[in-house]
Amino acid sequence: MAKEISGFIKLQIKAGQANPSPPVGPALGAKGVNIMDFCKQFNGRTQEKQGQVVPVVITVYKDKSFDFILKTPPAPVLILEKAKLKSGSAEPNRTKVGSISWDDAKEIAEIKMPDLNAFKVESAMKMIAGTARSMGITMSGTPPWGSAETAEA
Amino acid sequence: MEYTRVILDIKPEAFVPVIVAELGEIGFDGFEEKESILEAYIEKGTFDKPLLDEILMRYKELAQIDLKSIEGLENKNWNEIWESNFEPIFVEDKVVVRAPFHDKFSEYQHNILIEPKMSFGTGHHETTWMMMKEMLEIDFKGKTVLDFGCGTGILAVLAFQKEASKIEAIDHEDWAFQNALENIERNGVVNANVMQGSMELVKGMKFDHILANVNRNVLIKYMKDLSDCLEDSGEILFSGILEDDKETLAKAAESEGLYRINELSKGKWILLHCRKNK
Numbered sequence: 001m002a003k004e005i006s007g008f009i010k011l012q013i014k015a016g017q018a019n020p021s022p023p024v025g026p027a028l029g030a031k032g033v034n035i036m037d038f039c040k041q042f043n044g045r046t047q048e049k050q051g052q053v054v055p056v057v058i059t060v061y062k063d064k065s066f067d068f069i070l071k072t073p074p075a076p077v078l079i080l081e082k083a084k085l086k087s088g089s090a091e092p093n094r095t096k097v098g099s100i101s102w103d104d105a106k107e108i109a110e111i112k113m114p115d116l117n118a119f120k121v122e123s124a125m126k127m128i129a130g131t132a133r134s135m136g137i138t139m140s141g142t143p144p145w146g147s148a149e150t151a152e153a
Numbered sequence: 154m155e156y157t158r159v160i161l162d163i164k165p166e167a168f169v170p171v172i173v174a175e176l177g178e179i180g181f182d183g184f185e186e187k188e189s190i191l192e193a194y195i196e197k198g199t200f201d202k203p204l205l206d207e208i209l210m211r212y213k214e215l216a217q218i219d220l221k222s223i224e225g226l227e228n229k230n231w232n233e234i235w236e237s238n239f240e241p242i243f244v245e246d247k248v249v250v251r252a253p254f255h256d257k258f259s260e261y262q263h264n265i266l267i268e269p270k271m272s273f274g275t276g277h278h279e280t281t282w283m284m285m286k287e288m289l290e291i292d293f294k295g296k297t298v299l300d301f302g303c304g305t306g307i308l309a310v311l312a313f314q315k316e317a318s319k320i321e322a323i324d325h326e327d328w329a330f331q332n333a334l335e336n337i338e339r340n341g342v343v344n345a346n347v348m349q350g351s352m353e354l355v356k357g358m359k360f361d362h363i364l365a366n367v368n369r370n371v372l373i374k375y376m377k378d379l380s381d382c383l384e385d386s387g388e389i390l391f392s393g394i395l396e397d398d399k400e401t402l403a404k405a406a407e408s409e410g411l412y413r414i415n416e417l418s419k420g421k422w423i424l425l426h427c428r429k430n431k
Contacts, residue, residue, distance in 0.1 A: 012173055012184040016370065020271045020328070022156045022194040023183040025231025032234040036273045040280065040368075044395050044422075047370055053177055053184075064235065076174030134215055135171055 004062040006031065012074070015046035015054045032064045045070065053077055072115045078108045079132045099138040105129055106144075154327075155197040155228050159205065160221040164189050168216040172208070179204040190221075197225060232271045242276035244285045250276040250307060253339070263314050266339050267305050272324075272332040274304035274366070279419040280392040284308055284366050287390055287417060287426055293317040296361035299382060302371070302393075306333030306347065308364045313342040317362075320345040323354050352378040359384050366392040373405045380409035383429045388414070391425040399423050 009027050018024055018039040028035050038058070046054055055071040083098035102125065109116075109124035118124040122145060129139050159181075163169050166189050173184050173191065180199040185192040202223075209218055230236070241251035241258070248263040257264055267275055274281050281304075288308065293315040300309045303322035312320050322337070322345055324330055330349035337345050348354045352375050361384050365372060372379075372391055383389055389411060394402050396418060403413055406427050415426035 010186040012186070014182055016368075019326075020231055021154055021183075022158065022226055022231075023185040023192060025271070026226070027185050029231035029234060034235045034239070034277060035232045035271065036269065036275075037278050040273065040278050040393070043368055044393070047368065050370065053173070053182075074170035074173055076171040077177060080174050080178060131171065134168070135175075136211070 003065065006060045006062045009058040009060060010055070011058065012053050012055045013042075015049035015052050016043050017051065018042045018046075028058070028060070028066075031060045033060055033066050034064070038066060038068070042068065049073075072112050075108060075112055075128055075131050076135060078111060079104075079128065079135065079137060082108065083132075083137050099140040100132055101140050102129075102143045105132070105139065156194050156226045157197050157200045157223065158226055159193045159195070159223050161191045161193065162189055162219040162221055163191055164217045168212065168218070171216075172212070172218070175208045175212075176205075179208070194226075230271045232269070236269055236271075239275065239277070242282065244276065244282060245289060247289055248276075248285050248311065250285075263311060265307060265310050265314070267307055267310075267336055268332075268339070269305050270328060270332045270335070272305045272326070272329040274307040276307065279422040280366050280394075280424070281307060283417045283419050283422065283424040284364060284390055284392050285311055287415070287424055288312070288315065288364070290415075291315075291362065291388065293362065297359070299323075299355060299358075299360040299363045300345075301352070301363060301365040301375070301379065302367040303333045303347065304329050304366075306336040306342075306345070308366065309333070309345045309347075310336060310340045310342055312362075312364070313340070313345060318344065321355055321358070321360070322347045323350060323352075325349065325351050351375070352382070355382055358382060359387075361387050363387070363389040365389060368393040369395070369398045369402060372402060376405050376409050376411075380406075380411055380429065383411070385430055387429050389427050389429070391427065392422070394423050394425065396421050396423050399425070 020035045056068050058066055058068040060066050082100045082104040105125045105128045108128050109121050116124050169191050176193050181193045181195045183194040241249050241255050243249050249258045249261040250265045269275050276282050288311055293312050295318045298312045298317045298320045300322040303324045309320045309322040322333055333347045410430050411427040413425055414428050417424040
């Protein structure tokens with residue numbers, strides 16, 4: 001018999017570095033889940049991506065047991081990485097924003113494909129470009145499908 | 154470590170991941186999403202309000218972002234609900250790990266009392282359970298032991314009960330250090346020394362046995378130091394390793410002269426028991 005679900009918790013935390021501090025502690029602890037158990041499992045499964053923010057959706061059951069699914073890193077996080085605007089840069093308070101190339105968009109699109117509502121890499125690239133623009137990050141060069149579609153991408 | 158929580162209401166929701174990325178750039182390291190509500194967490198000392206304001210300003214025209222609250226969180230035991238009624242754990246018919254609120258199991262040779270207080274090591278996880286199972290096969294009598302990443306101190310307690318002569322238990326976590334001290338005392342352990350830090354604390358010392366229940370990356374990082382601290386023919390138990398990483402770890406151990414003599418597996422986790430030199 002399927003276990004009865006008590007709720008879902010959606011967190012974004014650093015791969016390989018989960019610890020009982022917030023947000024893991026308050027989010028899971030309040031539901032009576034053994035936080036230490038979650039941390040050990042999460043860190044084991046994310047040790048390859050050490051330090052990168054990873055979204056995780058945790059299903060908590062009525063009996064206080066849990067399961068979790070790891071998602072791909074958020075597109076904006078990958079975009080910022082590509083735009084080389086990481087924290088610790090001389091000017092975190094960026095007024096002039098960066099740009100990414102269409103090759104970068106393709107790379108990000110390929111990482112994000114499993115979680116995106118897109119069947120083709122091209123559509124995913126357009127979504128990435130749209131997100132980048134909303135963050136004030138421009139696309140440099142021409143897209144692989146020609147310049148005509150750039151405006152709507 | 155004290156944390157600050159910033160709660161934002163972000164519409165449209167599509168901007169939640171964008172704001173997560175931006176906050177990640179100014180030191181926020183954990184987030185909880187509840188539809189349009191984003192709870193963002195940052196270490197108290199790292200929080201810089203003007204940097205937050207700058208991000209909110211920048212997205213003012215694209216999204217509606219309401220700053221609902223900024224609050225400091227106390228440094229408390231978030232795991233206390235689970236800890237208040239956990240089930241005892243049994244290993245073979247010899248060890249029981251229980252809380253002070255459980256009755257004593259006098260038919261078991263080893264009763265270990267643990268109040269975990271947000272530290273790792275109650276035996277509920279496969280990695281700790283396997284450590285205890287393998288320890289039952291080892292003769293610790295009169296031997297020196299290093300417990301690397303001791304957590305609650307559970308393995309140090311078992312080593313004491315198996316008559317180890319001297320135990321050094323180390324952990325770099327604040328909570329674990331305090332908690333190990335408490336559990337060592339709670340179990341009447343008289344020959345364990347608990348220290349906060351890492352391998353530098355035991356540099357130059359030699360042990361007959363090392364207990365290392367941590368994780369793959371840490372084990373590989375400290376493999377040489379661990380081997381240096383082991384007596385010739387001494388034995389080391391590695392745990393906290395996923396099945397997929399078994400050979401990577403075995404190879405790293407072998408390159409420091411630590412050869413596999415046994416292994417256990419439970420769930421997706423494995424334990425390697427190695428001896429120094431062939």
